[in-house]
Amino acid sequence: MGITEEQLRDLARFEASAHFNEEEKLVLRLAVALTRTPADVDDGLFAALRNHFSERELVELTAAIAWENYRARFNRTFDVQPEGFSEGKFCPVPER
């Protein structure tokens, strides 16, 4: 249990990281696929996901990812600043 420090560090380059197991990498691939525009989960990724997860599990994961997209994007209209942290800096993992 728990996200390791190595995983935190390697999140932006998870594909090449040895600190994520195949299951975790699949979940991260799904997160990336659903977050980019246009969102698209190709057949290969879906098949790989189905090998590891049941349909119920996939529904949960997809819902979590989609919901996080809602939460993360909602604030952009109102330019909500980080709350309680330093001004103007937001989770800055450089992935773009």
Next chain:
Amino acid sequence: MGENLRTGPGGGQRLFNLETGDTARAPPMVPWYSGTAYFSRNRTFQYTVAAGVFRATSVRAWHHYVRCRQGVAGQPSADDFEKGRNGMKRTAGVQNREAGLRARVIFWLAKRRLGRIPLSARIQARDPKLLAAAARMSMHIARPGAVSLKLKELAQVKVAALVGCPF
């Protein structure tokens, strides 16, 4: 103001560069990372890093940790704290006095759980039914289900990082 904020060594410095993988200046496990983090003046959230394993009760805590590790969170000044406390630039959302019963209940729950009412909740309270639905969805997602919470959190943090969400 901000006097109860916990301080830690290296506050405000760049501690870790994720792009270059420069960990040379990342400090060892200091209280900053292994103790209590500030969240509001009256409430803190807990996270610990022990034996290289991060444990926290919320994605928000995880974000704080990442931000500190990347050296961009740093230690907030009193001004930062006050601005951040409102988190406000374009709207202050619904204030307590103008909130209806539904929004008040959710504000109360949020304050109990998070120590304060997030601005995003105040904004969504312009549509109280939306706020209620969003709160319910958030709580549902945060529960363990068929997949582990770790997997869900991993995916959520990745999304937040890609979108650039202001935690």
